Amino acid sequence: MWTENNLRRALANNELELFFQPQFAVGSRRLVGAEALVRWRQPDGSLIMPGQFIPVAEDTGLILPLGDWVLGEACRRASELLKHQDLLIAVNLSAVQMRRPGLADRVAGWLSAYNVPPEALELEVTESVLMDDSDVVAETFAQLREMGVPLAIDDFGTGYSSLSYLKRFRVDKLKIDRSFVCELKSDDPDSGAIAEAIIGMARSLRMQTLAEGVETEEQFTCLANLGCEQIQGYLLGRPMPYDDFVTFLKNQA
Numbered sequence: 225m226w227t228e229n230n231l232r233r234a235l236a237n238n239e240l241e242l243f244f245q246p247q248f249a250v251g252s253r254r255l256v257g258a259e260a261l262v263r264w265r266q267p268d269g270s271l272i273m274p275g276q277f278i279p280v281a282e283d284t285g286l287i288l289p290l291g292d293w294v295l296g297e298a299c300r301r302a303s304e305l306l307k308h309q310d311l312l313i314a315v316n317l318s319a320v321q322m323r324r325p326g327l328a329d330r331v332a333g334w335l336s337a338y339n340v341p342p343e344a345l346e347l348e349v350t351e352s353v354l355m356d357d358s359d360v361v362a363e364t365f366a367q368l369r370e371m372g373v374p375l376a377i378d379d380f381g382t383g384y385s386s387l388s389y390l391k392r393f394r395v396d397k398l399k400i401d402r403s404f405v406c407e408l409k410s411d412d413p414d415s416g417a418i419a420e421a422i423i424g425m426a427r428s429l430r431m432q433t434l435a436e437g438v439e440t441e442e443q444f445t446c447l448a449n450l451g452c453e454q455i456q457g458y459l460l461g462r463p464m465p466y467d468d469f470v471t472f473l474k475n476q477a
């Protein structure tokens with residue numbers, strides 16, 4: 225396991241890097257955005273995945289400087305990407321970041337430093353954050369909404385059975401967890417029951433839906449038939465280094 229000191233050095237030595245995974249509109253199959261996913265590039269060029277160091281960062285508090293770096297880097301890249309195409313760049317926020325006062329000010333600072341419109345930066349939080357009965361979370365949430373930053377719920381459907389937080393916190397998008405996508409089968413109508421319920425609820429609440437982890441045409445077709453609006457997954461694009469994403473973007477046009 226990676227230690228706090230390893231990670232501290234990674235931050236100081238600029239060893240973190242953002243990969244980008246494309247997101248598409250279902251109807252047109254056009255590229256509409258990308259999720260920024262952090263990687264740790266070792267001096268030998270190998271990559272360490274976030275699952276191996278984000279938990280350490282969260283336990284040690286290093287997620288605060290790390291998360292701030294991610295926000296700044298995402299805004300820097302967004303400002304470059306927006307010169308090519310109108311896109312939305314999605315960034316994962318840790319619960320630790322959401323619970324710390326001042327997040328909205330940091331976001332506002334990065335947006336203005338790189339001249340990125342707030343509508344172009346989407347912030348992803350998990351359900352557990354919104355279940356928090358915390359004034360800080362509510363305040364940050366309200367500030368981000370006021371600024372016009374889109375908010376999405378990541379891994380939707382896996383967290384909590386109570387949905388009452390959806391009334392308290394207006395979000396723009398539900399990201400349907402890939403566990404509900406991988407079971408989709410065109411010859412089994414029941415396989416889509418949960419995805420269908422999420423899409424129906426999102427529509428009633430005027431939220432968008434994006435399905436994660438789409439790996440096959442069959443899943444794509446099922447989601448299209450259910451009225452899902454956007455998809456992300458290996459079928460149409462893996463997370464890739466920034467330069468590769470720029471090439472990918474240019475090849476779309």
Ligand code: G
Nearest residue numbers: 260261262273274275278294316317318463
């Ligand atoms: O490709 P993948 O292994 O990148 O991502 C694994 C997990 O790591 C995902 O659940 C994702 O939410 C999380 N993750 C990726 N990048 C970040 C980040 O910048 N900040 C936080 N808090 N989590 C991230």
Ligand code: G
Nearest residue numbers: 316378379436437438439456457458459463
């Ligand atoms: O933040 P989140 O938990 O949604 O992170 C996305 C994770 O899903 C990352 O680890 C990313 O590499 C992974 N991922 C993206 N597309 C696919 C896919 O089509 N299939 C699978 N199995 N994983 C995917």
Ligand code: MN
Nearest residue numbers: 259316348378
């Ligand atoms: Mn995510």
Ligand code: NA
Nearest residue numbers: 378379399436
């Ligand atoms: Na997810």
